[in-house]
Amino acid sequence: MDCISGWCKSERRLDGSVAIVTGSNTGIGKETASDFFNRGARVSIACRDIEKGNAAKKDIEKTITDSGRGELVVEKLDVASLNSVREFAKRILLREKSIDILVNNAGVMMCVEGKTEDGFETHIGTNHLGHALLTVLLLPKMNSSGDSRIVFVSSLLHKWAPQLDLEDMNFEKSPYDAYQAYCRSKAANVLFARALANELRKRGITNVTTYSLHPGVVGTDIGRHFSDSVVRGASWIFNKASPLFAKSPKCGAQTSIYCAVDEACSKESGLYYADCAVAKTSKQCQDDAFAAKFWDWTIESLKIEKYDPFQTSN
Numbered sequence: 001m002d003c004i005s006g007w008c009k010s011e012r013r014l015d016g017s018v019a020i021v022t023g024s025n026t027g028i029g030k031e032t033a034s035d036f037f038n039r040g041a042r043v044s045i046a047c048r049d050i051e052k053g054n055a056a057k058k059d060i061e062k063t064i065t066d067s068g069r070g071e072l073v074v075e076k077l078d079v080a081s082l083n084s085v086r087e088f089a090k091r092i093l094l095r096e097k098s099i100d101i102l103v104n105n106a107g108v109m110m111c112v113e114g115k116t117e118d119g120f121e122t123h124i125g126t127n128h129l130g131h132a133l134l135t136v137l138l139l140p141k142m143n144s145s146g147d148s149r150i151v152f153v154s155s156l157l158h159k160w161a162p163q164l165d166l167e168d169m170n171f172e173k174s175p176y177d178a179y180q181a182y183c184r185s186k187a188a189n190v191l192f193a194r195a196l197a198n199e200l201r202k203r204g205i206t207n208v209t210t211y212s213l214h215p216g217v218v219g220t221d222i223g224r225h226f227s228d229s230v231v232r233g234a235s236w237i238f239n240k241a242s243p244l245f246a247k248s249p250k251c252g253a254q255t256s257i258y259c260a261v262d263e264a265c266s267k268e269s270g271l272y273y274a275d276c277a278v279a280k281t282s283k284q285c286q287d288d289a290f291a292a293k294f295w296d297w298t299i300e301s302l303k304i305e306k307y308d309p310f311q312t313s314n
């Protein structure tokens, strides 16, 4: 089955590779995990709810193609909690000899005003900071694993974010706006992928590459909080109506899969993609000086100034 909106045509196998996909119990993440599994990878289904993860594992096992399968490991990870991210990273680093693919896919949208347990605004804390910590903790192993790729699932809506005010990322100065909070967190994904690519380049590290992307408008659980902050019943309507205007999760996963496996982009790093091709980002996300400031803001927020993500041992 092809998707009119772009299809990852690569037939590359991932036998012996290790891939981690956050939020892969459902939606785009589940389809991404299923693709890697059918290419032979050992895939970590990293999600909050182990039961939902196990149900996804059962579903994915039914998709086995003739070319064979890898392995699925369901694992507890809540990216809204830095503690949970640390625990998850510790377990993975102890168990895996290499980490070849990390897809930062989990996300929330249109949540009511709130803070994560670490005191960050819900969207920036979950969609960006949790994934940023996961990325830097896994980086030394990825750096020692030969060619490896880090993929950030962003959104076209990153373009609706105003110029980010690093003094007000948690809406302490300005009034809370759920839509803007989401758009900011998606700009954060694009900026962080770019900043990380620049930091790696600066140190001559060429075997780890980064990607950010817009999956398309996709009918998934991303609408689960629409009823809380848009209008009553919005989540239900989004669920029912999305097949009429949105991509299926399988088509929505194609750009994530392209960035993670395709030979065509293996030498690219820090760019933004849509429909399996490089696309243009907003002005602030093309600004390398601002990306560097955003990198520093992220490291400070995570309180890991003393940690060196660019070491190779682990």
Ligand SMILES: CC1=C(/C=C/C(C)=C/C=C/C(C)=C/C=O)C(C)(C)CCC1
Pocket: 154, 155, 156, 157, 216, 217, 218, 222, 226, 230, 233, 234, 235, 237, 238, 241, 242
């Ligand atoms: C159908 C529908 C809606 C439309 C939702 C859309 C179009 C969501 C798009 C989400 C995107 C693009 C996310 C990207 O990151 C509303 C307004 C919630 C109201 C209830 C019914």
